Amino acid sequence: MTVNADSLNQFFAQVDKDQNIYVERLREVVAIPSVSSDVSLRPQVFAMGEWLKKELTRLNVEYVIRDPGTHEMDGHTLQLPPIILGYYGRDPAKKTVLVYGHYDVQPALKEDGWATEPFELIENEKGELVGRGSTDDKGPILGWLNAIEAHQKLGLELPVNLCMCFEGMEENGSEGLDDVINAEAKGWFKDVDAVCISDNYWLGDSKPCITYGLRGISYYKIAIKGPGRDLHSGVFGGTVHEPMTDLAYIFSKLVTPKGEILIPGIMDDVAPLTDAEEASYPPLDFDLSTLHKAIDAENTIHDSHIDALKGRWRYPSLSLHGIEGAFSAPGAKTVIPAKVIGKFSIRSVPNMVPEKIDQCVVKYINEEFAKLGSKNVVEVECLHAGKPWVASFEHPNYVAAANAVERVFKVKPDLTREGGSIPVTLTFQDALQKNVLLLPMGRSSDGAHSINEKLDRSNYIEGTKLLGAYLWEVSGQKF
Ligand code: BES
Ligand code: ZN
Numbered sequence: 473m474t475v476n477a478d479s480l481n482q483f484f485a486q487v488d489k490d491q492n493i494y495v496e497r498l499r500e501v502v503a504i505p506s507v508s509s510d511v512s513l514r515p516q517v518f519a520m521g522e523w524l525k526k527e528l529t530r531l532n533v534e535y536v537i538r539d540p541g542t543h544e545m546d547g548h549t550l551q552l553p554p555i556i557l558g559y560y561g562r563d564p565a566k567k568t569v570l571v572y573g574h575y576d577v578q579p580a581l582k583e584d585g586w587a588t589e590p591f592e593l594i595e596n597e598k599g600e601l602v603g604r605g606s607t608d609d610k611g612p613i614l615g616w617l618n619a620i621e622a623h624q625k626l627g628l629e630l631p632v633n634l635c636m637c638f639e640g641m642e643e644n645g646s647e648g649l650d651d652v653i654n655a656e657a658k659g660w661f662k663d664v665d666a667v668c669i670s671d672n673y674w675l676g677d678s679k680p681c682i683t684y685g686l687r688g689i690s691y692y693k694i695a696i697k698g699p700g701r702d703l704h705s706g707v708f709g710g711t712v713h714e715p716m717t718d719l720a721y722i723f724s725k726l727v728t729p730k731g732e733i734l735i736p737g738i739m740d741d742v743a744p745l746t747d748a749e750e751a752s753y754p755p756l757d758f759d760l761s762t763l764h765k766a767i768d769a770e771n772t773i774h775d776s777h778i779d780a781l782k783g784r785w786r787y788p789s790l791s792l793h794g795i796e797g798a799f800s801a802p803g804a805k806t807v808i809p810a811k812v813i814g815k816f817s818i819r820s821v822p823n824m825v826p827e828k829i830d831q832c833v834v835k836y837i838n839e840e841f842a843k844l845g846s847k848n849v850v851e852v853e854c855l856h857a858g859k860p861w862v863a864s865f866e867h868p869n870y871v872a873a874a875n876a877v878e879r880v881f882k883v884k885p886d887l888t889r890e891g892g893s894i895p896v897t898l899t900f901q902d903a904l905q906k907n908v909l910l911l912p913m914g915r916s917s918d919g920a921h922s923i924n925e926k927l928d929r930s931n932y933i934e935g936t937k938l939l940g941a942y943l944w945e946v947s948g949q950k951f
Contacts, residue, residue: 474948475631475875475944475945475947475948476631476944479626479628479631479944480879480940480941480944482626482628483619483622483623483626483628483937483940483941483944484880484937484941486622486625486626487618487619487622487933487936487937487940488933490618490621490622490625491929491932491933494614494618494932494933494936495593495595495601495929495932497614497618498593498601498603498606498610498611498614498927498932499593499603500523501520501523501575501605501610501614502591502592502593502603502604502605502606502610503591503592503593504516504519504520504523504591505577505580505590505591505604506519506520506575506576506577506605506640507576507577507578507579507580507643508553508576508577508640508641508642508643508644509545509578509579509643509644510579511545511546511548511550514550514551514553517553517575517576517640517641518551518553518554518640520553520575520576520640521553521554521556521575521640524556524575524613524638525537525556527617528556528558528617528636531560531617531620531621531624532560532624533558533559533560533620533634533636534558534559534560534562535556535557535558535559535636536557536660537554537555537556537557538554538555538557538652538656539552539554539555540552540555540641540647540648540649540651540652541648543647543648545644552640552641552647552648553575553576553639553640553641554640555637555638555639555640555648555649555652556636556637556638556639557635557636557637557656557660558634558635558636558637558638559633559634559635559636559660560620560630560633560634560636561629561630561632561633561634562633563633566631566632566633566947567632567633567665567666567946567947568632568633568634568635568663568664568665569632569633569634569635569664569665569666569667569668569943569946570635570636570637570661570664570666570667570668570900570904570906571616571634571635571636571637571667571668571669571670571939572636572637572638572639572667572668572669572671572896572900573609573612573613573616573636573637573638573669573670573671574609574613574638574639574640574641574642574643574671575609575610575613575638575639575640576639576640576641576642576643576644577604577605577608577609577610577643578604578608578643578920578921580604580923580925584923585923585924586923586924587602587923587924588602588603588924590603590604590923590925591603591604593606595929598928599928599929599930600926600927600928600929601926601927601928601929601932602924602925602926603925603926604925605925606918606925606926606927607673607913607914607915607918607919607920607925607926607927607931608671608914608918608920608921608925609642609670609671611913611914611927611931611932611935612670612671612912612913612914612935612939613638614932614936615670615913615932615935615936615938615939616634616636616670616939618936619936619939619940619943620634622936622940623940630943631943631944631946631947631948632943632946632947633663634943635660635661635663635664637653637661639896642671642894642896645691645855645856645858645895646858646895646896647856649896649899650895650896650899653896653899653900653903653904654899654903657903657904661903661904664904664906665906665946665951666867666869666872666906666907666908666909666946666951667869667900667901667904667906667907667908667909668869668873668908668909668910668911668939668942668946669894669896669897669908669909669910669911670910670911670912670913670935670939671894671910671912672686672890672892672894672910672912673890673912673914673915673916673918673920674912674914674915674916675756675757675758675762675886675888675916676757676758676762676915676916677762677765677915677916677917678757679757679881679883679885679886680877680880680881680883680885680886680912680938681885681886681887681888681912682865682870682873682874682877682885682886682887682888682909682910682911682912683887683888683889683890683909683910683911683912684862684863684864684865684870684887684888684889684909684910685785685786685860685861685862685863685888685889685890686860686861686889686890686892686893686894686897686910687785687788687789687819687820687821687860687890687891687892687893688819688820688821688824688826688857688858688859688860688861688893688895688898689817689818689819689820689856689857689858689893689895690817690818690820690826690829690830690833690854690856690857690858691815691816691817691854691855691856691857692815692816692817692818692833692852692853692854692855693813693814693815693852693853693855694719694722694813694814694815694816694837694850694851694852695811695812695813695850695851695853696715696716696718696719696722696811696812696813696814696848696849696850696851697715697810697811697848697849697851698712698713698714698715698718698810698811698846698847698848698849699712699808699810700810701810702807702808702809702810703807703808703810704806704807704808705806705807705808706806708808709808712808713846713847713848714808715797715809715810715811715812715848716795716798716808716809716812718841718844718846718848718850719795719812719814721840721844722814722837722840722841722850723792723814723816725836725840726790726792726816727790727791727792730773731773731783731789731790733788733789733790733818735790735832735833735836736832736836737828737831737832738788738818738824738829738832738833739788741823741824741825741828742787742788742821742822742823742824743786743821743822743823745782745786749786752887753778753781753782754778755886756781756886756888757886758777758781758886759777760772760775760776760777760780762777762916763777763780765916765917766916766917784890784891785821785888785889785890785891786821786889787821788818788819788820788821788824789818789819789891790816790817790818790819791816791817791819792814792815792816793815793816793817794814794815795812795813795814795815796812796813796815797809797810797811797812797813798812818833819891819893820859820860821860822860822862824860825859826854826857826858826859829857830854830857833852833854834852837850837852838850838852858893858895858898859895859898860893860898861894861897861898861901861908862889863901863907863908863909864907865887867907867909867951868946868949868950868951869907869908869909869946869949869951870887870907870909871945871949872942872945872946872948872949873885873909873911873942873945875941875945876911876938876941876942876944876945877938879941879945880934880937880938880941881934881938890910894910897910911938911939911942913927913931913932913935913938913939914927914928914931914935915928915931
């Protein structure tokens with residue numbers, strides 16, 4: 473089947489015409505603070521699920537709900553938000569494409585340094601739509617729905633059957649999702665021919681890309697317990713083993729300031745760099761200034777942009793995230809915290825395996841702690857783990873995405889990997905045995921997870937065209 477250029481051009485024109493409606497729709501969903509990691513905001517994650525269900529009903533999308541049950545978080549038993557499985561079109565003569573997105577977002581407080589209220593979408597003079605979730609991942613979810621709506625307005629059928637999976641726990645370890653996917657591999661997902669996920673970013677700010685790899689993640693907490701209560705450092709300093717001192721020592725043994733991981737065995741399974749891979753870096757549209765712009769600083773470890781990309785994509789990294797129980801308020805309180813919980817994570821790459829990472833981490837921390845001769849008690853726990861993912865980009869699914877990019881943006885996309893993690897990507901690939909592709913909507917400078925997260929209006933609108941064009945292009949591929 474060749475792609476009907478007339479239909480596509482009509483679709484593009486409709487998207488241009490309706491762009492203000494799409495922006496208002498994004499405003500509506502950004503206003504729902506669906507933060508999955510905040511106990512008090514869990515009802516808002518459900519509210520966002522309700523919003524989506526209503527929208528799917530309005531668009532005549534058939535859907536079912538899978539309830540993943542409950543989980544424990546911060547001492548509470550909480551209901552997990554619904555996993556929403558949709559279907560638009562069930563024509564056996566058409567291909568079926570599965571799209572995934574997450575409707576939960578990262579936490580955001582104005583006090584963190586946002587220039588505006590994080591849950592009120594504003595459009596600034598640069599055409600940036602600023603608000604939590606704009607790029608990660610509410611804009612891309614709306615992109616798929618906007619594309620359906622535009623086709624309906626034109627009286628055009630979608631060229632494929634569109635199968636959907638939307639979850640509300642991605643930012644918090646996707647609890648319960650793998651079980652649902654495995655259970656539905658021969659059920660709701662049985663006719664799926666290819667998978668597309670829009671939940672990542674361009675490599676820079678001007679050139680689109682398609683993405684074939686993600687790092688995995690193993691997230692840990694180290695709890696160190698000492699005295700039975702917080703103590704006065706004037707009275708007890710010099711007399712007790714201090715949990716925070718122990719933790720600072722352990723933290724310093726995990727990673728060097730240059731990013732080298734110090735845990736023995738961690739690097740053993742890292743796949744060697746191939747010649748083909750080495751050759752794939754220089755043509756990419758990327759330089760250090762792109763990286764500096766994305767971080768608003770110039771404190772990058774590497775002097776070469778290629779080494780920086782390797783450090784981000786194809787080698788593991790270890791980041792220290794925070795300390796629960798530590799004194800963190802302004803002022804000079806002279807406390808000795810009784811118990812502290814340090815958090816860190818390791819981004820993993822092929823062929824590292826979570827079980828082996830766990831073994832190395834737990835053994836090493838216990839050994840290092842033993843060397844301290846501290847009478848405090850340490851406990852190491854892995855909070856969640858997801859494996860790295862790499863797909864074969866020769867597949868027609870990738871050809872379709874590249875063609876769609878060329879149609880909308882008139883350039884050939886870069887082929888990229890990512891340093892972040894979307895564990896469900898590998899679950900889909902393994903459970904459905906189908907090709908999975910990442911097709912980003914936003915830019916590298918969008919500030920996902922950071923303050924002032926944004927999605928440029930042009931990325932949102934051209935991105936909606938891109939997702940729709942991709943569906944047309946997949947329908948034209950033979951596989
Ligand atoms: N959209 C990101 C994934 C991502 C991050 C893609 C960076 C490309 C670059 C996603 O929402 C996310 O943040 N995932 C978490 C997963 C974790 C909690 C299991 C992540 O990577 O920290
Ligand atoms: Zn995301």
